[in-house]
Amino acid sequence: MGSKSIKLQVPHLFREIFETAVVFLYPANCRVCETSLEVTSLPYICVTCWQDIQFLEPPWCDICGTPNVKGLCDECAVSPPPYGKLRSIALYQTTIQQAIHLFKFEKKRILAQHLIQLINAHIPVDCAITEYDFILPVPIHKRRLWGRGFNQSTLLAKGIAQAAGVPILTDALVRHRHTVAQSSLGIEARQRNIIDAFKIRKPNVIRDKRILIIDDIITTGFTVCEVVNELWKADPAEIDVLTLARTLQG
Ligand SMILES: [Zn+2]
């Protein structure tokens, strides 16, 4: 088992070394502010832009985490979502938006480690990771996994799980229906697109457990709610959600 997992890691390691070498030899411009990158800065984004991230702070809605709300937001007061609470690290804008794009769509895995450090340094005060039995990244369909080469939420979840010493669950829930990318659709189509996309494979592992779902970004919340609704079928004790970024309408 050990040698098998090492073999699987090697191509990724070469890729990261290659990416580092390219960035070091040809330091281009910052992808956010377009100033020249120093050779000592992190790849693709300058130090100033990394320091410009808008991290979220309380007060926020007790349930959905909408910023600048005390108690419950109007929507949660009328029709609460299926999870216990949802928290996010930062607003989805400028640096975080570009970093997620580079990482997820341009496959710059080299940024994952820095994003994980940002998350672990800014875990919300009311979201203690060690209180969960499992961390569960939102699954992607195997066809998308083949295309992208990795699940961005799994990479982030592994970094969070490792730092907190909490096990990660990657095979208890699958995305059994291939869907077009949510980001390519309008709001109504997104909801239809994601219905019944997930399926529990290991209900016994989930039963009576406290689960923290990890995703890179929350926009409408349809995907996460679909995951949560499927997980409830296995009677877990608690389901909360943590995302790296959120849009303001999320
Ligand atoms: Zn910059």
Ligand SMILES: [Zn+2]
């Ligand atoms: Zn709310």
